[in-house]
Amino acid sequence: MPGPKLNKHDLKIKENSWLAKIAALKLGTNSVAMVLGKTIHLHNTTKAAFLKDESWVKHEFCHIRQFKQHGYVGFIVKYLWESIQKGYYNNRFEVEARKAEEL
Ligand SMILES: [Zn+2]
Numbered sequence: 001m002p003g004p005k006l007n008k009h010d011l012k013i014k015e016n017s018w019l020a021k022i023a024a025l026k027l028g029t030n031s032v033a034m035v036l037g038k039t040i041h042l043h044n045t046t047k048a049a050f051l052k053d054e055s056w057v058k059h060e061f062c063h064i065r066q067f068k069q070h071g072y073v074g075f076i077v078k079y080l081w082e083s084i085q086k087g088y089y090n091n092r093f094e095v096e097a098r099k100a101e102e103l
Contacts, residue, residue, distance in 0.1 A: 017041035035063035055101035062100035
């Protein structure tokens with residue numbers, strides 16, 4: 001997806017995030033990274049391990065761009081709406097983020 005380039009200064013990473021823990025429980029997964037605005041919330045992984053995983057970083061960077069594009073509240077509303085309509089996996093923001101992993 002085209003968009004503003006991001007670098008590590010544009011983001012914050014929060015380890016042991018309770019929000020990411022809730023997401024992990026809801027998704028039934030072990031390790032979770034979840035973006036809110038410019039912050040990547042991590043559960044059950046470290047900042048170092050996350051940053052080493054290039055495709056994972058690209059995926060979450062895509063969500064940061066989506067937040068920028070749609071605005072904080074706008075993105076959350078659209079994201080939840082997509083998830084209700086299509087489910088997590090087919091949510092267009094997740095489809096786009098998975099494509100970004102390959103770039
Ligand atoms: Zn995602």
